[in-house]
Amino acid sequence: MVPGFLSPSLSRLGLWASGLILILGFLKLISLLLRRQKLARAMENFPGPPTHWLFGHALEIQQTGSLDKVVSWAHQFPYAHPLWFGQFIGFLNIYEPDYAKAVYSRGDPKAADVYDFFLQWIGKGLLVLEGPKWFQHRKLLTPGFHYDVLKPYVAVFAESTSDMLDKWEEKAREDKSFDIFSDVGHMALDSLMKCTFGKGDSGLGQRDNSYYLAVSDLTMLMQQRMESFQYHNDFIYWLTPHGRRFLRACQVAHDHTDQVIRERKAALQDEKEQRKIQNRRHLDFLDILLGARDGDGIKLSDADLRAEVDTFMFEGHDTTTSGISWFLYCMARYPEHQQRCRDEAREILGDRDSFQWDDLSKMTYLTMCIKESMRLYPPVPQVYRQLSKPVTFVDGRSLPAGSLVSLHIYALHRNSAAWPDPEVFDPLRFSPENASGRHPFAFMPFSAGPRNCIGQQFAMNEMKVVTALCLLRFEFCLDPSRLPIKALRLILRSENGIHLRLKSLRPGSGK
Ligand code: HEM
Ligand SMILES: *[C@@H]1O[C@H](CO)[C@@H](O)[C@H](O)[C@H]1NC(C)=O
Numbered sequence: 001m002v003p004g005f006l007s008p009s010l011s012r013l014g015l016w017a018s019g020l021i022l023i024l025g026f027l028k029l030i031s032l033l034l035r036r037q038k039l040a041r042a043m044e045n046f047p048g049p050p051t052h053w054l055f056g057h058a059l060e061i062q063q064t065g066s067l068d069k070v071v072s073w074a075h076q077f078p079y080a081h082p083l084w085f086g087q088f089i090g091f092l093n094i095y096e097p098d099y100a101k102a103v104y105s106r107g108d109p110k111a112a113d114v115y116d117f118f119l120q121w122i123g124k125g126l127l128v129l130e131g132p133k134w135f136q137h138r139k140l141l142t143p144g145f146h147y148d149v150l151k152p153y154v155a156v157f158a159e160s161t162s163d164m165l166d167k168w169e170e171k172a173r174e175d176k177s178f179d180i181f182s183d184v185g186h187m188a189l190d191s192l193m194k195c196t197f198g199k200g201d202s203g204l205g206q207r208d209n210s211y212y213l214a215v216s217d218l219t220m221l222m223q224q225r226m227e228s229f230q231y232h233n234d235f236i237y238w239l240t241p242h243g244r245r246f247l248r249a250c251q252v253a254h255d256h257t258d259q260v261i262r263e264r265k266a267a268l269q270d271e272k273e274q275r276k277i278q279n280r281r282h283l284d285f286l287d288i289l290l291g292a293r294d295g296d297g298i299k300l301s302d303a304d305l306r307a308e309v310d311t312f313m314f315e316g317h318d319t320t321t322s323g324i325s326w327f328l329y330c331m332a333r334y335p336e337h338q339q340r341c342r343d344e345a346r347e348i349l350g351d352r353d354s355f356q357w358d359d360l361s362k363m364t365y366l367t368m369c370i371k372e373s374m375r376l377y378p379p380v381p382q383v384y385r386q387l388s389k390p391v392t393f394v395d396g397r398s399l400p401a402g403s404l405v406s407l408h409i410y411a412l413h414r415n416s417a418a419w420p421d422p423e424v425f426d427p428l429r430f431s432p433e434n435a436s437g438r439h440p441f442a443f444m445p446f447s448a449g450p451r452n453c454i455g456q457q458f459a460m461n462e463m464k465v466v467t468a469l470c471l472l473r474f475e476f477c478l479d480p481s482r483l484p485i486k487a488l489r490l491i492l493r494s495e496n497g498i499h500l501r502l503k504s505l506r507p508g509s510g511k
Helices: 004-042 058-062 066-076 097-104 112-122 131-145 153-173 181-195 206-227 234-239 241-269 271-279 285-291 302-333 335-349 364-376 432-436 456-473
Strands: 080-085 089-094 382-386 404-408 474-478 486-489 491-494 499-504
Touching: 004 089, 058 066, 058 080, 058 206, 066 080, 066 486, 089 097, 097 404, 112 206, 112 241, 112 302, 112 382, 131 285, 131 302, 153 181, 153 456, 153 474, 153 499, 181 206, 181 302, 181 456, 206 241, 206 302, 206 486, 234 241, 241 271, 241 285, 241 302, 285 302, 302 335, 302 364, 302 456, 302 474, 302 491, 302 499, 335 364, 335 456, 335 474, 364 456, 456 474
Parallel strands: 089 404
Antiparallel strands: 080 089, 382 404, 474 499, 486 491
16 A cells, blocks of 8 residues: 555656656657658669558568568569568568679678567677677687588588488388478587587487577567567567567577586686697687687677577577478479489498598589579578668669668579579589579578678588488488478478478388
8 A cells, every 4th residue: 555645746756657658659659750751762763562551561471471472572573672571660672683792792780670689589699790899700700610620520410410310210110201300400409519519429408409499489489570560679579478488488598508608618627628629720619709819818708708609509500400401302302303412422422431521522413402402492581781881783773871671582592584494493503514604692592792601611511411411311202291381480491390201221121
């Protein structure tokens, strides 16, 4: 109970507070409307699909099949069209090589309207950073992906894959299709933790599994948040059930990454371990982060360190998981290419057990197939920028500084001007002869320019080793009753998993 003599002043306070909230809300609305007007005016010269008065294009984008919806818009509106997530976030959505080059060959910052949704989860790591700090971190971490560092990873990829294939041997015996996506995901996480985070040989534990599931939740929730204007405001989002679920999943992810950092720091206390690191000519990713000093000898702050670990832990496994899973789906769908890749792998391997570094450059057909599968199923289908200065495109149309640009990699890869018969799976598009004449910005699975993927070489190596070993052990077939349905969740996933039937090729497996 509030004592009687206090209540008049309390109720006055309440009145003041609600008045203030009303005024602040009103000011916010005005600033949003002004911003909307500015973004819309900037895109005046770009016709596009009709927009809903409240949702913009969000309703179309949220539907299954939205990726192909954008491809059909791309046919209707050459080069680019406006794309609105609600009323206040409007991008120029581009999908043409020269348009892509005009923006992505420069180092414009990420669009904060979208990438800020990452902050609670992966913080300001390389993916989100901008300006001098981004440059400093990029320079610091680049040696962690030097090829001398990557060389020994070939054996690690092979080992993690072999554990997965043994598990698949059991599942194949049941002669039913199963979803390969999460097995590939656990394998990729296991490899990543061994390669870049110095994890020992033991398989994944319960905590790693919780982490894996949390990432799948986080990517789904973040995509949903981007596309739902009512979730754009932090304050409102954290009050909703989805927002709270996002925070819980962040907690799980952070528990995992904190543990990884703690264990490594503890190991560094150990003198023997320290000597081992000093004797290594090339440091791994986590060594670099923990040993980093800036010009004044100051260490990375704990927040910076964790942001980078969270960033690489996510980017380093979820992307390759998508790449490998969709590749195996393509192999199942096009058995003639599957057989050619297998023959090539057999020939390279000869009578050895596993692949070595030098073998990777010999996998030419497999590499073409991986690229063709990333063309049709790019693991990262869409990336966003905010222009720091105006840009003029090839056709003379332009955008002022401050405009938001979305590069639709999925639609770019199906642009029929760059890719005749875009829906046809044809690895020969990537033969040296055929690739040499192509626009360098027609194929951008790893983005391009200064903000391209730092893990590109790591990813290509992993995909080659893993898929070659998969094809040597199994034949992959489609399950026509459970074809995958493409879903954009930051990463390209499938609504219903990727179900394939596997036939063991091991002698004595009875097939
Ligand atoms: C097939 C696998 C992969 C694909 C398709 C891929 C794709 C991409 C793309 C499109 C970007 C640009 C993102 C943007 O503009 O917002 C990017 C950035 C990045 N990727 Fe990857 N990636 C893959 C694997 C990896 C791996 C294995 C790692 C780490 C081990 C990694 C770490 C990063 C980081 C840290 C960035 C931010 C770089 C910067 O802005 O300086 N990626 N990746
Ligand atoms: C180039 O691509 C075409 C069409 O896919 C194919 O028929 C041709 O063999 C390719 N050329 C080379 C040299 O790979």
